[in-house]
Amino acid sequence: MLSGTPRTFIGSTTFQVTGMTCAHCRRAVTEEIAAVAGVETVTVDLASGTVTVTADRPVDRADIAAAVDEAGYALVP
Numbered sequence: 001m002l003s004g005t006p007r008t009f010i011g012s013t014t015f016q017v018t019g020m021t022c023a024h025c026r027r028a029v030t031e032e033i034a035a036v037a038g039v040e041t042v043t044v045d046l047a048s049g050t051v052t053v054t055a056d057r058p059v060d061r062a063d064i065a066a067a068v069d070e071a072g073y074a075l076v077p
Contacts, residue, residue, distance in 0.1 A: 008058040015051045016076035017068055020044065025073070032067040 020029060026044040029051060033042045038057040045052070053064060065075045 005061070007062070008060050010055055010058055012052060012054045013061075015053065015064060015068070017044075017049055017051050017073050018076060019073045020046055020049055022046070025071075028071040029068060029073060032071040033064060036063045036067050 017029065020026065026046060029044055030042045033039055033051065033053055036059060038055045038059040039053055040056050041052075041054040043052040044050075051068070053059070068075050
């Protein structure tokens with residue numbers, strides 16, 4: 001993550017993700033991120049390669065990165 005970026009977030013944050021191209025990608029990323037504690041919603045936009053995550057309590061960006069990695073993709077720093 002960028003050094004000036006806070007480690008945690010609450011509310012809605014958008015991440016750039018590499019390699020997502022199809023419905024399977026969308027499902028895998030959505031399921032992994034949705035399993036992170038505090039995550040309320042996950043919206044994947046394949047056209048822009050972004051994932052918008054809404055959290056109702058502090059969520060560590062590293063946990064989102066790990067979930068995306070588990071799905072087989074990577075966050076753009």
